[in-house]
Amino acid sequence: MKTYLDCFPCFLRQALEAARMAGADEKRQRMMLDSTMALLRDVPLESTPPEIGNQVHRIVRQLTGNGDPYAAVKVESTKEALRLYPRLRALAAEDGDRLERATRIAIAGNVIDFGPGTDFDIEETLGSILYQPFAINDMAAFRRVLSEARSVLYLGDNAGETVFDRVLIEALGVPVTYAVKGGPIINDATVEDALAAGLDEVAEVISTGSDAPGTILSGCSAEFRTLYEQADLIMAKGQANYETLSAGGEQLFFLLKVKCPVIARDVGVPVGSIVLKQGRGQR
Amino acid sequence: MKTYLDCFPCFLRQALEAARMAGADEKRQRMMLDSTMALLRDVPLESTPPEIGNQVHRIVRQLTGNGDPYAAVKVESTKEALRLYPRLRALAAEDGDRLERATRIAIAGNVIDFGPGTDFDIEETLGSILYQPFAINDMAAFRRVLSEARSVLYLGDNAGETVFDRVLIEALGVPVTYAVKGGPIINDATVEDALAAGLDEVAEVISTGSDAPGTILSGCSAEFRTLYEQADLIMAKGQANYETLSAGGEQLFFLLKVKCPVIARDVGVPVGSIVLKQGRGQR
Numbered sequence: 067m068k069t070y071l072d073c074f075p076c077f078l079r080q081a082l083e084a085a086r087m088a089g090a091d092e093k094r095q096r097m098m099l100d101s102t103m104a105l106l107r108d109v110p111l112e113s114t115p116p117e118i119g120n121q122v123h124r125i126v127r128q129l130t131g132n133g134d135p136y137a138a139v140k141v142e143s144t145k146e147a148l149r150l151y152p153r154l155r156a157l158a159a160e161d162g163d164r165l166e167r168a169t170r171i172a173i174a175g176n177v178i179d180f181g182p183g184t185d186f187d188i189e190e191t192l193g194s195i196l197y198q199p200f201a202i203n204d205m206a207a208f209r210r211v212l213s214e215a216r217s218v219l220y221l222g223d224n225a226g227e228t229v230f231d232r233v234l235i236e237a238l239g240v241p242v243t244y245a246v247k248g249g250p251i252i253n254d255a256t257v258e259d260a261l262a263a264g265l266d267e268v269a270e271v272i273s274t275g276s277d278a279p280g281t282i283l284s285g286c287s288a289e290f291r292t293l294y295e296q297a298d299l300i301m302a303k304g305q306a307n308y309e310t311l312s313a314g315g316e317q318l319f320f321l322l323k324v325k326c327p328v329i330a331r332d333v334g335v336p337v338g339s340i341v342l343k344q345g346r347g348q349r
Numbered sequence: 350m351k352t353y354l355d356c357f358p359c360f361l362r363q364a365l366e367a368a369r370m371a372g373a374d375e376k377r378q379r380m381m382l383d384s385t386m387a388l389l390r391d392v393p394l395e396s397t398p399p400e401i402g403n404q405v406h407r408i409v410r411q412l413t414g415n416g417d418p419y420a421a422v423k424v425e426s427t428k429e430a431l432r433l434y435p436r437l438r439a440l441a442a443e444d445g446d447r448l449e450r451a452t453r454i455a456i457a458g459n460v461i462d463f464g465p466g467t468d469f470d471i472e473e474t475l476g477s478i479l480y481q482p483f484a485i486n487d488m489a490a491f492r493r494v495l496s497e498a499r500s501v502l503y504l505g506d507n508a509g510e511t512v513f514d515r516v517l518i519e520a521l522g523v524p525v526t527y528a529v530k531g532g533p534i535i536n537d538a539t540v541e542d543a544l545a546a547g548l549d550e551v552a553e554v555i556s557t558g559s560d561a562p563g564t565i566l567s568g569c570s571a572e573f574r575t576l577y578e579q580a581d582l583i584m585a586k587g588q589a590n591y592e593t594l595s596a597g598g599e600q601l602f603f604l605l606k607v608k609c610p611v612i613a614r615d616v617g618v619p620v621g622s623i624v625l626k627q628g629r630g631q632r
Binding site: 079092099 | 365
């Protein structure tokens with residue numbers, strides 16, 4: 067997905083949030099905004115938003131000297147999600163279609179933001195996601211591709227969300243490789259975060275080799291790229307994976323809650339939608 | 350109120366919206382964002398947000414050659430509000446405290462956005478504003494100052510909202526001067542817009558002499574400033590008037606719906622609050 071001008075205000079917002087998360091004072095926060103604005107002046111709109119976001123967060127880390135501003139948030143998110151895990155697992159095992167229930171729970175993990183100051187009702191979120199109709203529902207195709215897959219490559223998203231992914235992984239019935247970031251970026255899960263969430267108990271946890279948001283294949287390790295090229299089924303979690311992989315081939319399935327109006331327009335659904343969308347064309 | 354760094358993303362958002370409203374293509378929209386970012390690099394945070402917003406909108410008008418991008422929106426807003434007027438008037442006349450009901454209706458006018466693509470439920474908005482508790486309720490002080498006032502200076506806000514203000518003006522029981530912008534800025538009412546809304550039937554309609562958002566006294570005409578200095582009671586409508594007049598004296602009353610998190614923090618209330626707030630100190 068290309069970058070839209072509507073993303074520009076959002077890049078400033080992200081830079082400011084990350085600078086504050088890194089403990090920067092107002093003067094340094096403003097330096098962050100200045101550097102971000104200098105970046106945006108020359109940025110090609112053909113880049114995907116996570117490619118630009120990656121540069122923004124690189125500037126934050128350089129200017130603040132804090133290599134992992136979201137470290138505490140990630141630890142807290144994982145802890146909170148682990149506390150919920152028995153309940154999530156029981157929810158997936160209730161009557162009905164287990165694969166669909168587990169898919170919905172994994173998407174609920176994409177909604178929940180455990181960041182400080184956020185005030186969400188976990189019961190309400192789970193309740194609504196379990197029954198909200200999919201705006202795009204490629205569940206039949208997903209079942210078909212899964213039934214023929216020897217294994218699954220699962221592209222993770224945020225720390226904490228990992229635990230919700232685990233519930234879906236347990237419902238897939240085939241060996242899963244769970245790919246996470248090669249280094250800290252926003253609140254995305256790294257190998258360390260995935261291990262803290264116990265994902266190694268249900269999947270092989272690997273790094274993509276890249277610390278950019280989403281999955282920018284050109285920045286990933288050769289090893290990961292080979293795995294990606296050969297995977298029978300790839301599950302891509304969250305908005306940034308959609309933004310970076312967009313079309314991507316029929317073996318690719320995007321699982322996300324659409325939170326951003328620009329992505330909503332690109333996907334062709336309203337903000338707030340939940341989506342299970344098969345990729346198109348060649349990978 | 351000073352400008353916060355949180356306002357920076359919002360200035361970009363405003364610039365983009367106004368550029369599109371002015372019919373600019375993507376290339377020119379980007380030029381708008383570039384110019385806005387250049388402006389923000391050097392802007393002193395001691396300025397009020399409307400002072401900076403004023404410069405942003407000035408750039409839009411220069412770059413697009415469109416001196417009044419919101420002209421059609423304003424005409425449509427006024428038309429739509431006039432259609433509602435008999436109902437608003439009947440609502441104010443219902444049982445209960447007429448001044449408070451009319452004050453609430455005036456605040457409802459500050460909520461309603463008739464812009465294209467906005468989808469709001471007028472019944473729901475009116476219903477909630479009529480019964481929503483004030484987060485700050487200086488109604489007693491307002492009644493006291495009003496009871497001793499020979500006349501009222503009413504600082505208007507947007508086109509369309511004017512009609513809702515009219516309902517309150519009719520409940521005040523003293524002569525009212527209704528001050529609007531000296532030239533087009535966003536969807537703020539000008540003299541032309543106020544006359545189209547029939548405000549001259551209930552008040553003396555005047556221009557502040559300034560085409561900046563809010564009321565930046567230093568940019569207003571000498572005539573308006575004298576009026577402001579001598580007014581027994583000033584009613585300031587909407588967020589921009591709060592941002593530019595902040596403290597402002599005990600004869601000043603702010604009427605607004607708080608829509609922005611930065612203003613919410615400055616006022617000390619949650620976003621979504623309705624506020625009738627007396628100014629403090631000297632004008």
